[in-house]
Amino acid sequence: MVDHQHSNPKNLQILFEDNHIIVINKRPGDIVQGDKTGDMPLSEVVKAYIKEKYNKPGNVYLGVVHRLDRPTSGIVLFAKTSKALPRLNKLFAEKEAKKTYWAIVKNIPEKTTDTLTHWLKRNPKQNKSYAHTYEVLDSKKAILEYRLIKKLDRYAVLEIDLKTGRHHQIRTQLSKIGSPIKGDLKYGFDRSNPDGSIHLHARKLTFIHPVKKEGITIVAPPPKETIWQACR
Template sequence: MSNKILSNKSNLQVLFEDNHIIVVNKRAGDIVQGDKTGDKPLSDVVKEYIKDKYNKPGNVYLGTVHRLDRPTTGLVIFAKTSKALPRLNKLFVSKDIGKTYWALVKNEPPKQEDTLVNWLKKNPKNNKSKAHTKEVPDSKKAILHYKVIKKLDNYFLLEVNLETGRHHQIRVQLSNIGCPIKGDLKYGFDRSNKDASISLHARHIEFIHPVKNEPISIDAPLPEDAVWNACL
């Protein structure tokens, strides 16, 4: 899949929707919000979907709550109302949204389960972050928890939970322990995936609905891929 092939409303995978929230399963290559590439972002695709589905005249309100890196896949939440957006933002800031990622790595991690703590420093020139063992100028503390949940023929499936949300955090912290994510050339994997994705998937999310005060729990189906299929 070329990075230029983006979702459109005919193949948009909506996992949850009510009056206030819409959750979609992002494909590899989609950008969540517009950037300097000028490619059509997922947020615009979702607006078109809402406009068509509900026959809405004029502009459609949609608030972007969080992002996923372009080559990653999985759950993305958008706010459909101005009431939901600040409340969802608050849930993310207060870490009251549980997010679980799945990552495929070729090398076995040093431990079957561990907490990784690093200080990450972003280099805007090459859009990469570097992991440090102690604080350095302009670095941010990064904490994640991982465990090996399945051993495949050639890969290990890791479940990852974040305590912090830093630039490329999962990618750089796993690479730092010798476990770059499958397809992630930027952080040390030796070859790309055919569709230019990396094998990092936002698998599960759970939170209390910001308006209805009801528990929400959603799983994102895995990408159609032989290795991902072997994880189930």
């Protein structure tokens, strides 16, 4: 499974930090918030970093604004103040934060650019979502836009703009059109990656600063791995 020795405060890839927010480039395998595995979540690593860097006594405040699936990499934004958190939550809830992802998939999609609309139904027991072409009971509408940005020997690199934020949305929708993400066994790729990751990367985030009210765009370099480096 994934190597966890990188989960320490000295090793964080910090993309942006000020008094109100901190943005991390998450590595595949890190969990954003604690779960039943009991593994050290990224939120606790960031707290330890803040405590150490600013010599903070007592508990460090850190608000989790959004999550990324454990096997994915890329941008995770945290709030450092209780003033910033509700504002960021509102921004994300109202779809005012623009998220762009990169995915390495097998089977190049028929169209080089397309908007995919499906209805996703989640199965909590399997921790998996299923995509339907029409509305079914308890399903939620999921929309994304993709464009082909590079062809590799056996794979295609897609850039994805998320229009809705559903459980495993990109993984489910790309699988539905016959282009599962490299390493994503759960959604139909034929073998796992050696480190348990999948080739899905939260590449870019554009949002309005919760306190300063100015626009910010953050771009995260993909993991230092051969196939990702070929995407640059």
